[in-house]
Amino acid sequence: MLPIEKYTFGVGDRFAHQAVAQLRAFQLLADEGVDVTPVWNKSNREHTFVGSQPQSVFDAAKSAVEQLGWDKSWHVDADHIQLTTVEPFLPCSDFFTIDVADSIGKPASPDDVAAFVDRHPELVGSLQIDGMSAPLEVTKEDVLRVAEQYLLAVNEAGAIYRHIVDTKGDDNTIAEISMDETDAPQTPPELLVILAAIADEGVPVQTIAPKFTGRFNKGVDYVGDLKQFAREFNDDVSVIAHAVKTYGLPKTLKLSVHSGSDKFSLYPIIRECLQRTGAGLHLKTAGTTWLEEIIGLAEAGGDGLKLTKEIYAYALEHVDEFCAPYASVIDIDHTKLPAADTVNQWTGQRMASAIRHIQSNEHFNPHMRQLLHVSFKVAAKHGSRYTDLLKSNAAIVGGEVTKNIFERHLRPLFVG
Known part of the structure; x- marks a missing residue:
């Protein structure tokens, strides 16, 4: 396998124009003595919406690396x-994020489930795991239930992984x-x-993305019980360390x-856990950069502000149409979305303040931010009109992108 770095941070770039601005944020962090590896990511769904190809992500990242003289590692995430979608x-x-969500809950072969349970008697009982305040209490019925729910998904992950390495090689x-x-x-x-099932399948997984309790809505803060998240995150870190040693x-x-x-x-919860345990982290962002483009164009005024409106x-x-594919990761109150006529009267600064994620700002509107987060295909419809404005306002747009990643994400996560 290709070993992953301890800290990696996924950055999305919908229109492949901000790779340099994104990479500058990692340079600023490195100047403070913390190395975090950038991972440029874009899903098949996003490529379909925008009309781009996976190669464009690599090309933009490579160009940024060369332009800024970045001599550290970097990756591109499928x-x-x-x-059905991996080939391009x-x-x-x-870096391959293998998504098996569609197979979770589909029944695996009863024989496969029974064999898994028989193969892993160590999973049953009162399990003492380093770093956890209390033992994990797991019954044979628990193992059977989880195997029934996830074994088919793990088998699918194995099939996808083997297809990838048949082409690229595991290194x-x-x-x-x-x-x-x-x-x-x-x-x-x-x-x-x-x-345990992943180990049986022979997949050398290096990052795993579970679903945590609470809401992880696009582009806005966490909604949920912070104490419960802290317990889950810390316990998951302990479980991973245990699984590495055991399997x-x-x-x-x-x-x-x-x-x-x-x-x-x-971020403070995650940072404290990483500092205390020495664990690594991969954190993925996506549409945040697109929102910073909109903010920059609004602040630029003129044609940029006009297009933003x-x-x-x-x-x-088209709010219902755009929100449908993201229903599980957005919460928008339609009554709190300002009318277009109202927004048309705003200055560029007022528009930017509504979208920029500074919760202390009286004008910040999380509903408007979430709607724009999932509406990037509208900019794609404008084609060169949008991208030409990104180019002509590169300084102000790029400044917003760099500031967002460095000041609001990387520093709070890894420095404090």
């Missing part, structure tokens, strides 16, 4: 791929398994059973937090 990503990706592949886009969170005992999984295996962008209330007005007219 985000949320399945067997194979030549240009080295050019980082494997992540994603289970976050499901209805129910995975508890720490369930995660342990799942990791021979890669020593680089670490938690991956999906839709991690803007989860500001969680047009994009919002169109998104408002």
Whole structure:
């Protein structure tokens, strides 16, 4: 396998124009003595919406690396791929987020389930795991239930992984398994059973993305019980360390937090755990950069502000259509979305203040921010009009992108 670095941070770039601005944020962090590896990610769904190809992500990242003289590691993530969508990503990706959410809950073969349970008697009982305040209490029925729910998904992950390495070779592949886009969170005992199954399947997984309790909505802060998240996150870190020792999984295996962008209330919890345990982390953002583009164009005024208002007005007219694919990761109160006529009267600063995620700002509107987060295809419809404005306003847009990643994400997560 290709070993993953201890700290990795996924950055999305919908239109492949901000790779340099994104990479500057990692340079600023490195100047403070903390190395975090950038991972450029874009899913098949996003490519479809925008009309781009996976190669464009690699090309933009490589150009940024060369332009800024970045001499540290970097990766390109084939985000949320399945067997039916992985092919175009194979030549240009080295990080593969294998999404098995659709198979979770589908029944595995009874013989396979029974064999798994018989093979792992060590999973049953009062399990003492280093770092946990209390033992995990797991019954044979618990193992059977989890195996029935997840074994088929793990088998699918194995099939996808083997297809990838048949083409790229295992020394050019980082494997992540994603289970976050499901209805129910995975508890720490369930995660342990799942990791045992992954080890049996022979997948050298290096990051795993469980679903945590609470809401991880796109582009806004976490909604949920912070104390419960802290327990889950810390227990998951302990379970992973235990599984690495018990099942021979890669020593680089670490938690991956999906839709991690803007989860500001969680960053102190995560940072404390990493500092205390020495664990690694992969945190993934996506549409945040696109929102910073909109903010920058609004502040630029003129044609940039005009287009920003047009994009919002169109998104408002198609709110149900745009929100449908993201229903599980957004919460928008339609009554709190300002009318297009109202927004048309705003200055660029007022528009930017409504979208920029500074919760103390009286004008910040999380509903408007979430709607624009999932409406990037509107900008794609404008084609060169949008991208030409990004180019002509590169300084102000890029400044917003760098500031957002460095000041609001990387520093709080890894410095404090």
